[in-house]
Amino acid sequence: MNAQPLIEDLQGDPEIAMQAALNLWNSAAAPVCAAQPDLCSAIRASVAHGNRSAAALLLLGYDTSTAATAALEQAATTDDTEMTRLQPWSEQVPVRLPADVALSRLGDPAARARIFGTIEAGDLASLAFLVAVLRDIDSPEVLQALSRTLNDDREIPVDPTGAPPAVRLLQDVATEAFITRLGLSVSFQQDANGHYSAAQRQEVLAQIKGSIPQ
Structure with missing residues (x-):
């Protein structure tokens, strides 16, 4: 996969960066980003510059760097008033939810425990989000x-x-x-x-x- 166009878009304005992350997440090639350091770096930088789209956070779950984990841990501490969505038609969910999914994939037991709590709570938008991201749940x-x-x-x-x-x-x-x-x-x-x-x-x-x- 030629990552350069995606890297350039991730470095663009916020709307372009969010769409680039979603385009990558929607592709079957999303997990290979973990094998492309330049793309991973661009995703981390995009998140650091304010891209809190669900897709960008989920993609960090394939990045085993300490910088990715730190970015996700920061996102996971946001309160429930900071919201994001996966697809344009999706209901909004707290930013912490995709961050927890990514951290769980990276082996974080506390994030996994929070996901269990979310499932138990039964919020419809959160459950729909988790069903939509089954690929990212291992x-x-x-x-x-x-x-x-x-x-x-x-x-x-x-x-x-x-x-x-x-x-x-x-x-x-x-x-x-x-x-x-x-x-x-x-x-x-x-x-x-x-x-x-x-x-x-x-x-x-x-x-x-x-x-x-x-």
Whole structure:
């Protein structure tokens, strides 16, 4: 991947930098940033200059430098009035949440404990965010805890640029997210605009329990 255009955009004005981070996070190549020191440095610098987008913070979870950890620890201490979002259509969540996800990926047990607290609290926007970033969560315990979202029938916003509807049930989005994250083989077809029956969601839950260490 040619990182130079991304590096230049990350060094641009705040809106361009945030979009650059999101473009990278949205790509399948996001995890390789950890193997590209120049790109990691640009992301760290962007965050240091005020880029508190969820995507930028999540990308630091693939950067094992002490500077990245320090930046994330600082972001994780912000209060709940400092908000960010992942996608343009996403609900806002506290800046500390993507920071905690990234720190957890880097092995921080305190951040992981805070994520468990967030899951227990049951805030819809926070749960939807965590489901959206399953790729960035490598803790079996957190994944198991999040599997409860397969029985959450509250509505969340989804990408409005696709076919209707612009909202879906969290349990339906979570069903697809876990299938993708864990590479599950299920007996039914996925439907990006539809609903999944209780039996279909139970099938996924059973496979989650079988594929993730208890």
